[in-house]
Amino acid sequence: MRSEFREKLLNTNEEFKIIFEKLLKEKKINEFSDYLWDIIRRDRTAIRINREPLAFKDLFHQNLTEGRCRVCAYELVLLLDKFGIYSEAVRCINTHLKGTEGSSYGGHYYVEAHFEKGVTCIDTSLVVTGSEEAFKLLGHTIEKKYDIDTLFKENPELIDYYDEMIINKFGI
Numbered sequence: 619m620r621s622e623f624r625e626k627l628l629n630t631n632e633e634f635k636i637i638f639e640k641l642l643k644e645k646k647i648n649e650f651s652d653y654l655w656d657i658i659r660r661d662r663t664a665i666r667i668n669r670e671p672l673a674f675k676d677l678f679h680q681n682l683t684e685g686r687c688r689v690c691a692y693e694l695v696l697l698l699d700k701f702g703i704y705s706e707a708v709r710c711i712n713t714h715l716k717g718t719e720g721s722s723y724g725g726h727y728y729v730e731a732h733f734e735k736g737v738t739c740i741d742t743s744l745v746v747t748g749s750e751e752a753f754k755l756l757g758h759t760i761e762k763k764y765d766i767d768t769l770f771k772e773n774p775e776l777i778d779y780y781d782e783m784i785i786n787k788f789g790i
Contacts, residue, residue, distance in 0.1 A: 619650065621745040623684035627718065634714040634757070638744075641755060647748035654740065654747065661697045662784035665689070683742050685720030690742035691727035692769060692776065698731055699766050700785045705731040707764040708739075712757040728758065 628635045641647040650658075658678070664671035667682055674693055677683050683690050691707040698705040708728050716724040728741040730750070739753040740746075748756075770777050 619655075619678055619745055620681075621678075621683070621743070622681040623718070624744045624746075627714070627744075631714055637714075637755060637757070641748065641752055642746075646752040647746045647756070650740075650745055650747060657697065657701060658694075660786045661693070662786060663693075663779075663782070665693065678742075678745065683745075684718070687720070687727040687743045691729050692773070694729045694731075694740065694742060695764070695766055695769060696776065696780050696783060697785070698729075699780075700783060701787070703731055703733065704765070705729050707769065708758075708760055709762045709764070710758040710760050712759065714757045726758065728753065730763070 624638075628638060638647070655675075659675050661674040663674070665674060665677065666672075667677070667686075672680070672682070674690075674697065677686065677690065688707075688709075695705045695707045706729065708730055710726050710728065711724045712726050713724045715721045715726050726743070728739055728743075731738050731740055737750060738747050739750055739758075741753070741756075741758075744756075764772070766780075770780075
């Protein structure tokens, strides 16, 4: 899937482009897998962007993830929990992202998901996955991790949202 945010970043930040392309070539980071897309497509919960109700997958199809990394990370953590997959939203700083939409100082969010094969980091803005080490090489410096319980404690409105999520668990 094409990511306008990623393309803009690669076209304007040569240092990041070199790191990103090297990690991609070495398969240390990857495009979203079919398995991950399948999970994302199953979320039918309305997310309001500019007063328009959109499904999570629509944010990717319409390139609306830029500047919404926290919303996307939280949504993915809630969604993964619905499928019994432990994950955490990770607040980080990445100086390569400084000055991009929604990130004046390089603040960013991604997700660490604990699948059977181990931890996979998922960046919804860059639309890539990788290891914890690969994400460090991308420039992500972790500030704090939020499991679902912490998200609920710090954002109690998410409890009702989570309870009312519309998930197609059995197919698309």
